[in-house]
Amino acid sequence: xxxxxxxxxxxxxxxxxxxxxxxxxxxxxxxxxxxxxxxxxxxxxxxxxxxxxxxxxxxxxxxxxxxxxxxxxxxxxxxxxxxxxxxxxxxxxxxxxxxxxxxx
Amino acid sequence: xxxxxxxxxxxxxxxxxxxxxxxxxxxxxxxxxxxxxxxxxxxxxxxxxxxxxxxxxxxxxxxxxxxxxxxxxxxxxxxxxxxxxxxxxxxxxxxxxxxxxxxxxxxxxxxxxxxxxxxxxxxxxxxxxxxxxxxxxxxxxxxxxxxxxxxxxxxxxxxxxxxxxxxxxxxxxxxxxxxxxxxxxxxxxxxxxxxxxxxxxxxxxxxxxxxxxxxxxxxxxxxxxxxxxxxxxxxxxxxxxxxxxxxxxxxxxxxxxxxxxxxxxxxxxxxxxxxxxxxxxxxx
Amino acid sequence: xxxxxxxxxxxxxxxxxxxxxxxxxxxxxxxxxxxxxxxxxxxxxxxxxxxxxxxxxxxxxxxxxxxxxxxxxxxxxxxxxxxxxxxxxxxxxxxxxxxxxxxxxxxxxxxxxxxxxxxxxxxxxxxxxxxxxxxxxxxxxxxxxxxxxxxxxxx
Numbered sequence: 001x002x003x004x005x006x007x008x009x010x011x012x013x014x015x016x017x018x019x020x021x022x023x024x025x026x027x028x029x030x031x032x033x034x035x036x037x038x039x040x041x042x043x044x045x046x047x048x049x050x051x052x053x054x055x056x057x058x059x060x061x062x063x064x065x066x067x068x069x070x071x072x073x074x075x076x077x078x079x080x081x082x083x084x085x086x087x088x089x090x091x092x093x094x095x096x097x098x099x100x101x102x103x104x
Numbered sequence: 105x106x107x108x109x110x111x112x113x114x115x116x117x118x119x120x121x122x123x124x125x126x127x128x129x130x131x132x133x134x135x136x137x138x139x140x141x142x143x144x145x146x147x148x149x150x151x152x153x154x155x156x157x158x159x160x161x162x163x164x165x166x167x168x169x170x171x172x173x174x175x176x177x178x179x180x181x182x183x184x185x186x187x188x189x190x191x192x193x194x195x196x197x198x199x200x201x202x203x204x205x206x207x208x209x210x211x212x213x214x215x216x217x218x219x220x221x222x223x224x225x226x227x228x229x230x231x232x233x234x235x236x237x238x239x240x241x242x243x244x245x246x247x248x249x250x251x252x253x254x255x256x257x258x259x260x261x262x263x264x265x266x267x268x269x270x271x272x273x274x275x276x277x278x279x280x281x282x283x284x285x286x287x288x289x290x291x292x293x294x295x296x297x298x299x300x301x302x303x304x305x306x307x308x309x310x311x312x313x314x315x316x317x318x319x320x321x322x323x324x325x326x327x328x329x330x331x332x333x334x335x336x337x338x339x340x341x342x343x344x345x346x347x348x349x350x351x352x353x354x355x356x357x358x359x360x361x362x363x364x365x366x367x368x369x370x371x372x373x374x375x376x377x378x379x380x381x382x383x384x385x386x387x388x
Numbered sequence: 389x390x391x392x393x394x395x396x397x398x399x400x401x402x403x404x405x406x407x408x409x410x411x412x413x414x415x416x417x418x419x420x421x422x423x424x425x426x427x428x429x430x431x432x433x434x435x436x437x438x439x440x441x442x443x444x445x446x447x448x449x450x451x452x453x454x455x456x457x458x459x460x461x462x463x464x465x466x467x468x469x470x471x472x473x474x475x476x477x478x479x480x481x482x483x484x485x486x487x488x489x490x491x492x493x494x495x496x497x498x499x500x501x502x503x504x505x506x507x508x509x510x511x512x513x514x515x516x517x518x519x520x521x522x523x524x525x526x527x528x529x530x531x532x533x534x535x536x537x538x539x540x541x542x543x
Contacts, residue, residue: 003184005183005184007179009178011502011504013471013473013502013504015502017504017506019178019179019506021179021181021183021184028510046423047421047423050501052500055500056498057497057498057499057500057501058495058496058497058498058501058502059421059495059496060493060494060495060505060507061423061424061427061428061493061494061495061496062493062507063428063489063491063492063493064510065484065487065489065491065492065493065509065510066492066493066507066508066509066510067464067465067466067507067508067509067510068334068464068465069181070507070508071179071181071467071506071507071508072505072506072507073178073179073469073504073505073506073507074495074501074502074504074505074506075501075502075503075504075505076500076501076502077500077501077502078500079500168457168458168459168535169457169458169459169460169461170457171455171456171457171458171467172457172460172461172466172467173461174455175455175456175457175467175469175506176467178506311537312459312537330461330462330465331462333465334462334464334465388461388462
């Protein structure tokens with residue numbers, strides 16, 4: 001399910017900024033399940049890649065220290081209106097999601 | 105109107121719905137508004153009435169925390185839910201109509217006094233009334249989730265409109281007085297009134313937090329709170345917040361959409377006269 | 389005023405082999421770059437920086453700026469935004485010093501990327517937050533303390 005949301009804004013320093021809101025529990029592996037008493041295993045986004053017109057320009061590396069439902073912002077200074085920005089992420093279980101938006 | 109009230113009092117006739125509360129006139133309410141707003145504009149020099157839209161974020165005492173809110177607002181966390189609410193608002197009922205066809209008052213005029221019933225209408229109440237009238241199930245949880253985002257969706261369409269409450273009816277004036285008395289009455293084991301924190305101590309610290317100003321309370325509601333988000337239930341209506349606040353002073357919370365909180369909401373809305381709506385809001 | 393900071397901490401065995409900055413992206417390696425496990429699992433900041441940047445020798449720079457609250461509203465969701473006017477940015481990293489594993493998150497940047505990384509981190513307690521930017525082959529940093537307290541009246 002494409003639950004990853006994207007926003008592209010003009011950057012004050014020129015170019016654009018991409019902001020991504022991903023839906024993910026980002027479990028640290030330290031929390032215990034209240035019912036069973038067992039530790040909830042680690043489950044977190046590892047890499048999140050940002051591409052402009054198919055070319056990867058940045059890769060964010062996330063860990064369990066990143067908040068649940070990660071909000072990630074990255075600069076894409078050379079992007080121009082009409083360019084396609086894609087974000088795709090993979091977690092430690094191999095699950096993934098992506099989103100795409102055009103620069104206006 | 106005024107003549108009728110004084111005649112009613114002279115005859116010892118209790119006003120509808122409020123038998124023990126003194127009558128208050130429209131001009132007295134106007135004076136209350138001026139006094140209340142004047143107090144906060146003086147307490148926080150440099151702030152305009154519009155600044156109170158942003159709640160505690162507008163206060164200089166909150167400067168060390170303001171970045172939490174500014175950074176959150178770069179991509180408001182409630183946006184995906186607001187998109188969902190916009191879709192839900194247009195989803196057809198079994199009879200083909202939708203919430204779009206409901207008879208709602210403008211967002212900046214709530215709560216609305218209904219002379220026919222002698223009661224206050226809130227957006228929450230009106231949405232459920234509309235659902236029932238169209239043969240749909242009303243929403244049970246009136247404080248959170250779906251109801252909160254629907255209210256946020258509706259109200260946000262009036263963003264920028266200045267709060268304007270009609271208190272010309274004596275019935276409305278009586279309910280205003282009931283809300284005012286609630287606001288200023290001490291309650292709970294901690295024996296605090298709303299005013300103790302939000303008027304007398306607005307801008308001061310309570311443990312690690314800064315107390316918001318009473319002026320502007322509700323103008324940004326429904327609210328998306330980080331504390332509630334971390335617990336998995338981010339949305340809240342103003343009545344959800346009232347309940348939480350009452351519990352914090354170790355007072356028994358009242359029922360959401362019950363007469364106490366509706367009267368309190370009415371009082372606070374009247375105090376907010378002239379402040380532009382800014383819905384929803386993101387807060388701690 | 390620029391100051392050199394030499395971080396104390398042991399160099400993990402084998403670190404010298406990756407000192408050439410294997411943690412960084414080159415345009416061709418971008419798509420294949422693996423998640424920097426060694427950095428995330430390091431128990432000291434120095435080890436983590438060496439694993440990711442190939443060095444822990446950083447210079448404080450006012451060209452690296454941090455936007456973050458002085459006091460977090462909630463330790464589970466602390467917003468931190470790192471910005472830099474430096475050119476040739478290769479990577480950015482954020483370390484919350486008092487967290488059990490200080491290395492919290494990083495960004496690898498290639499030619500089309502910029503000097504901006506914004507995120508929300510978890511902080512267990514009040515701590516300095518160190519933000520690093522590798523640009524033009526050198527490592528720069530800026531620091532800000534973020535207070536984490538218990539709230540007063542939550543509702």
